[in-house]
Amino acid sequence: MKFSHSIQFNAVPDWSSHYIAYSNLKKLIYQIEKTTHQPGAADIETRPLLRDEDPDTVFSRSLDVELEKISSFFGVKEKELLDEVGELLRDIDLFEEAGRSGQYDTQRPALVQPSTDQVKRAGGPRSSRSAYSMHSTEDGVEDSDDDDQDETSALNRTRRPSAGSTHGRRRTLASARAPTDMTASTELTKSMRRHSVGFDDYAETAEFFSDGIMLKKRIVSLYVQLCELKSYVQLNRTGFNKILKKFDKIIDRQLRPKYLETSVDSSYPFLRETMRQLEGNIEKTEKAYANVVTQGDETLAKKALRSHLREHVVWERNTVWRDLIGMERRAEAASLGKGLLGASNDGTKVRLQGDDAPVVSGKEISTPLGRLTCPTWLFGSTMLTILGIIAVFLVFLTVPILEKQEQQACLAMLIFVSLLWATEAIPLFVTSLLIPFLCVVLKVVRSEDAPHRRLGSKEATNYIFSAMWTPVIMLLLGGFTVAAALSKCKIDKRIATFILSKAGTRPRTVLIANMLVAAFASMLVSNVAAPVLCFSIIEPMLRNLPYDSNMSKAVIMGIALASNIGGMLSPIASPQNVVALGIMEPPPTWGQWLFISIPVGIVSLFLIWILLLITFRPGKGTTIVPIRSVREEFTGLQWFVSAVCVATIGLWCASHALESTFGHMGVIAILPIVVFFGVGILTKEDFNNFPWTIIILAAGGLSLGKAVESSGLLHTVAAKISAEVHELDLYVILLIFSSLALVIATFISHTVAALILLPLVYNIGKEMEKPHPNLLVMATTLMCSAAMGLPTSGFPNMTAIMKEDATGERYLSLRLAMARCA
Known part of the structure; x- marks a missing residue:
């Protein structure tokens, strides 16, 4: 999650305006970056902001404003809470003194509620002298309308004396949902009860119990607010650290260490003494809770208070959390494409309602049995397409074209699945799952020993499913594992930024460097992830290019086309390469494949580069922001992952010489899977996130090839x-x-x-x-x-055509993209 969302996610709602303005500071960084690299392009609003000053000075001034805002709020809030802690401790002393003496002071605030046993023993109605009317519910205690104070309003809170209180303190409740521990309250005062059954005795005892509950609520309230104040300090400290890190990275400065040491760490809210004082007051509330509620058990008191804190957070921030989680889910769905929202061509619209299951919008029709809701795709062009494909399938299945029945059935099946794949009437992997079903039902598989004998259903099932899981599929899984490890440890990005940082600022050099990086990334981490990675790396450069710059168009198209070329460079670069390995006899080794594909790829990239230079002429009036390599040193984990990946690729390259040991490259692919998942670098979530639809698609294609060959x-x-x-x-x-x-x-x-x-x-x-x-x-x-040749011809093309600038405008138009790709 982005920190701009995280700070909203974790902030106290009523304090939201007092946190660091992270999003505004990030926008300021981008303004400074653009003005620094292109002084003449600065707009009217940005020029007065900079005034030819040093970027460090401009940004530090904005940080000083945020720091002063945070410090002022913290000082006011801290003083208020410390005063309340002092009042609370004095009230607890009075409460304990009254309990020891057996006397009740009517001037003290009401705190605990009587038990049912006391009401029965007292034999009389409840006293009307109770300061608050309390309602015990399953969730906790609800207070009456008498107390309408908001415990999280830090600066605008007004104090008013409590009725019947000589201390003049304001009654504050932690939350309307704070649960009441009636058992603890009863045990707490057993030794303090007076056993008179008169009405006056009962009224005094009831008042005493009411005192206990209200005191508990005050302790919980203060504990929650002190914890929120501690979180406020920590969250803002993280915000300063992250925004300074972003500034240093984008503007290429070293401001973070200096500013954190001289300004942030020396500011009152971020002093160690301040944090120790805050934690000391939190400990005081925990001890107070232990003395009043848990009979001195501090461990139980801490556990109970943390439970109250969790409930308070869920209650107070439920709406904020739900909105932000929805925002993150929508962003995740957008990044994954249309797959989460329904098939792209089936006409079905899926509507997500909060945390509910997806609801498929439908059309109601009347039937003799009542009204029936059917999916809308049943009445659209997709349904007509499916019906037409089924009709073609039945025609080829019944009209005699070939002499042998198994070949006739196999031809019908081949045409059927090919049309479903070509039209994408249903998802591609679903069509692949139909192949073993049709092979068994239509009995298209023949015996290898007796070529004219068709296998029965049981034998055909074993044959066709064994064809779906082959060493080639394991090789595909090994490729996904290597790509996931490189991406998770950010090794791919480090390599890419290192190469691009050497490209300089000449447009033609930057263009070919980006294309080479895209092709190399496609070779290792697939041509699906490569364009996404490369676009994220060049984002600062695109951000600083003028509007409608030819350079931005050239580099985006160059990355997309180079990623397509990169899909041919290694056996694991794309699924079609894996399918080819499964068909070729004998399969080529990695060395043989690279020997053929690398020269073809280099020539293709060079020709595409020349075409883009001639078409766009990106060097005219273009000032390019240099891409800087990652400054952090290579960690031990990154060295380990790199060594395993290099060793795996080396074994793949030498697989032909090691055939007597490993048998197939798919067996070698087991090594990175075991290592990365075994030591915990990759987790089961990473395994579940593998593109299993591609694996099923490839497995279905392999089984189709076997069936067509066997028939x-x-x-x-x-x-x-x-x-x-x-x-x-x-x-x-x-x-x-x-x-x-x-x-x-x-x-x-x-x-x-x-x-x-x-x-x-x-x-x-x-x-x-x-x-x-x-x-x-x-x-x-x-x-x-x-x-x-088309924007829809591959995932890199689709990623490029959807790339947008800061204003939401696409860099490439559809007509331009089609013309250049063709």
């Missing part, structure tokens, strides 16, 4: 296509299928295109006179990653 359909189709192209040259065939992959992957998901095309391409390569299946598969896989 003989793949061999039949490949033989017919090979007969048509057998006279063509190998490189002509390569060009045809590469172009086909490029076109298909531009309009549908790269992974889906690979799932559909790669098994077919592999078998066509096997059926050639001079078999080259791996060559065709490798080329097709690389072309799937290179398909980026």
